[in-house]
Amino acid sequence: MTATQKHSLADTATTAFCWSAAALTGVAVLAVMGFLIFRGAGTLGLELFFGQTPWWDALTGARPVFDGLWSALAGTLILVVLSCLMAVPVGIAGGVYLSVYASRRYQSMTGFAVDLMAGIPSIVMGLFGFSMIVVLRHALFPHAKTCLLLAAVCIALLILPYLVRTTQNALSGLPEHLRLLGPSLGFSTWQNTRHVLLPSAGRGILSGVILAMGRAAEDTAVILLTGVVAQAFLPRSLWDKFEALPFRIYYLAAEHRSVAELDQAFGAALVLLMLTGALFCLAFLIQRTMEHRWKK
Amino acid sequence: MFFEIWIRRLLCAAAMVSTAAALCILLVLITLVLPLFAHGGLATVLAWQWLPFNGKFGILPMVVGSLWLSLGALAAATPLAVGLACFVQVLAPGRVKSLCLALVHYMTSIPTVIYGFVSIFLLVPLMRQWFERGTGFSLLTAMLALTLLILPTIVLVFHATLREADRTARATCAALGFSKPSYIRHVLLPLSRRGLLAAVILGFGRAVGDTLISLMLAGNAPMVPGSPADAIRTLTAHIALVVATDSQSTFYHSVFASGLILFLIMALINLALRRLGRSFAP
Amino acid sequence: MMSPKGFSLSVIAMALLVCAAPVLAGDLDRFTNLEGTLDIAGGTAHIPVMNEAAKRIMTFNPKVRITVAGGGSGIGVQKVGEGLVDIGNTGRALSEEEVAKFGLQSFDFAIDGVAPIVHPENPVTGLTAQQIRDVFAGRITRWSEVGGPDEAIHVYGREEASGTHEVFWGKMLKKEPIVASANIIQSNGAMKVAVSQDANAIGYMSIGHIDDTVKPLAVDGVTPSQETAVEGSYPVVRHLFMNTKGDPKPLARAFIDYILSEEGAGITSAAGYIPVR
16 A cells, blocks of 8 residues: 555544544434433323322422422422522632632632532532531531431532632633723722623623533432432421432332333433523523623 | 722632632541541451441442443543544534534533433343343443543543644644644644543543442442443442441441542542643533 | 101211211321321331322321331431431341340331242242352352253342341341342332343342232242241241331321221232231
8 A cells, every 4th residue: 555545544534533423422412312302202291290289289389299200390499599599609709709819829729629629529529418417416416317408508519619610710711901991990809890890701600600500400419318318298498308300310210110100200301301401501502692792 | 998808808718618618528538537547447448348247348349340430431432532522623514513512512411310311221221132141230331321421521621622722733734735634643633632631531530420320320239340241339339329228337437438539539630630730620 | 846756866877977986087087186297218118108108198187298218227227226217117127236226116017028039031930949049149140050041140139238138138048148240229119120121130029019020939839929928938028117216206106006007007918018917
C-alpha cells in the first residue's frame, strides 16, 4: 500500500469511527427514552396518580391515595422546594462573594472546598445525614429520627456547590465593561452587584437554580438513607417520613407484586423523565437567551 | 458603609458554608471510623470476606468491585467520548452538530435511576442469554449502563478543550492542506491531551460515586469477580445495602470506612484536577 | 300508643340490635377516637399484611396515619430497639440478648414457612435436603446434576440480617455459608420477582409470598405449603412477630389488637399466612 493509500484508509477509519460513536450514543439514548415512552405512555392518566381516590380529595390530602403516584410525586416536589429554599440563597450569596469580593487566594481555597463538596458521592452525603442522627441521638435529641427535614438538609448540601459554581461563572462571565460600569459611576461594590451585575447575570443564575432543582428531584441515594419509605402518604410535618418518585421507581422495579404495579413503575419513570426533562429544557432555553444577549 | 461591611460579612459567611460542610463531613466520617483503629479493627475491615454474622467485615471485595466497574466503564466511554466530541466539533454538518450537542447536554439530566430501571428490562435478559454463567445481573451489565451515564460528563468537558484548540488551529491547518480526519488525528487530539485527561478523571469520579446503577444491576455479591459475567458489589451499593438492611452497630464501622475511602478517592481526584488546572465545573 | 303486639315486637327488635352491636361495630372501632402516626418497619414478609391493615384503618379514620417500611428483621429489631419506629417486625423469634438490650415485647401473629423456589418452567419439582444444601453451597452447579436441563444454576440469596435468611440458613442449610457468587436480594417481594424472571434461578422465600409466578420445590418429598408447615411435615417454619419497645403506645396497641382480631386474621390468611389465634 502506498503512503497515500494508507493515509486515506486512516482518514476513512477516523471518519467512520467518529460517525459511529455519534450514532451509537444517539441510538442508546433514544432506546432508553423510546422504551419508557412506549411502555409508560399508556399508563398516564388520573388513575396513575390517584388510584381509586377522587382527585380533589387526594390533592387536599383529605383522603389518602393507596395505589397511585401522588404521595411519591408530592414528596419529591416538597423535597425539591424545601432543599432549594435552604440552598438557593446560600449558594447564590456564596457565588456572589467568590466572584465579586474574594481575593484570588481565597477564591482558590474556597473553590477547592466547593469542588470537594461537588464531588462527594451522594451516598456518602446520605451516610453523613444518617450518622448525624446517630450522633444526635446519643448527645442532644434522644428522639431524633430520619425525616423529611434531614433529607432536605442533605439534598441542600448536595446541590449547594452547583449553585455556588454556576452563580460564580455567570457573574465572572459578564463582559468587563459591565463590571466596571458601577464603580465608574461611583457605586459601591454592593450597589454595583445589586443594580448592575445581578440583573445582568440573572438569567444564568436562574438556569443554574433550575438545574439544581432537577438534581434535587432525581436523587435517590441520599434519601435512601435519610427517611424515604415505601408507603408514607403525604408528609404532614417536617418530622415525618416521606415517599419520593425515584425511590418508588427503584422499589417497584425490585418488587412489583403484579402487572399493575409494574405498569405503575413505568408510568413513574416516564413522569420523572418528563419532570427532569422539562426542568432541563427550561434551564437550557434561559441559558441560551442569556448567551445571545452577551455574545458580541 | 456600615451596611456594606455587613453585606460583605454575610456573603462571606455564605461562601464559608461549603468549606464548613466539607470539613464537617470529613470530621464525622473520621470520628466514626476511629474506633476501628483503636481495637485493631482496621485489619478486620481491610479483609477479603464479608460475612457479618461470622464476624468477618472485610470490604476489600467492594473496593475491587468499585475499581473494576469504574475503570471498565471509563475504558468503554473514553473512546466513544473522543469520537463523539471530534464528530461534533469537526465533522458534523451544521444542523447535526447542534442537535448532537443538545442531545449530549440533555443526557446529563437523565436520572441514574432511569438508566438502571431501563437496563433491568432491556440489558439484563440480553446478558442472561449471552453468558452461560451469570444471572444477568453482573459486572458487565452495570458497566454498560454506567458507560452511558458518564459519557456526557466526559464529552462536555473534553469538548470544551477541543473547541478552544480548534479555534486556534483550524484555519492554519486548513491552509496547510490537512484533511479533516488528518487534522483530528495529528493536530487536534495531541493539542487537547490535557483536557482529555481532566475529562477522564472527572468521568472516573462520577463513575466511582454512583450508587443506583450498581445497586440495581450488579448483583451485589460481595466477591472479587472472576469474569465480566460475575456479580459484584461496589462500595456505594455496600453502604446502601448495609444501612438499609443489615443494621447492627458493629457493621457500621465497615460502612463508615467505605464512606471514608470514597471521600478520600474524590479528594485525590480533585487534587489531580487542580494540578491540571481545571475545576469540577458542572 | 302502640298496641301490645307492636310494643313487644319493638322490644325484641331492640334487644336483638343490642346483642348484635358488638358484631356490627367491627374490629376497626378501636380506632375511632385515636389519631397520630404509627411507624412500622422490619420484616418484608409482613408487608402485605401491614399494608392492607393500614389501608383499612386509614380509610376508616383519616386522622390516623401509618407508614410501613421494609428492611428485613435485622432492621426491625434495631429500629424499634432504638425508638426509631413504633413497631418492628421480625420473621424470627427475638434472641435473649435483644430482649435484654432493648427491653422489647413480642407479639406473635402468624405462622409462615420458608421454601426453596424455582422458576415455574423449571422441570425439577423436588430435591433432597442434601441436594439443596449442595446447591446453595455451590457444590452442585448445573441443573443437569439434579435432573434438570443442562444449564448453570443461578443462586439468589438474602442479606444476612434477614429473618427469612436466618431461618432457611439455620434449619435447611444447617448453617453452611451460601456460595459467594449468589446475588443478594433485599426482600421477599424482590426475591419473587428475581426468580420469576430467571429460568435457571433458585432462591428461598416466605411461603405466604408464593403465587403462580414461582414454584416451590418439594424437599424430601414434602411440598412446602402452609398446611405442611402447620402440621409439622415441612420443617422450615417460623413465626411472624410484631415487636415494641416496652408496652406499646395506645395507637400501636390498637394496631396489634386489630391484627390479632378476627378481621386481622382474615387479612393474614388472605396474604397467605396462618394466623395465630
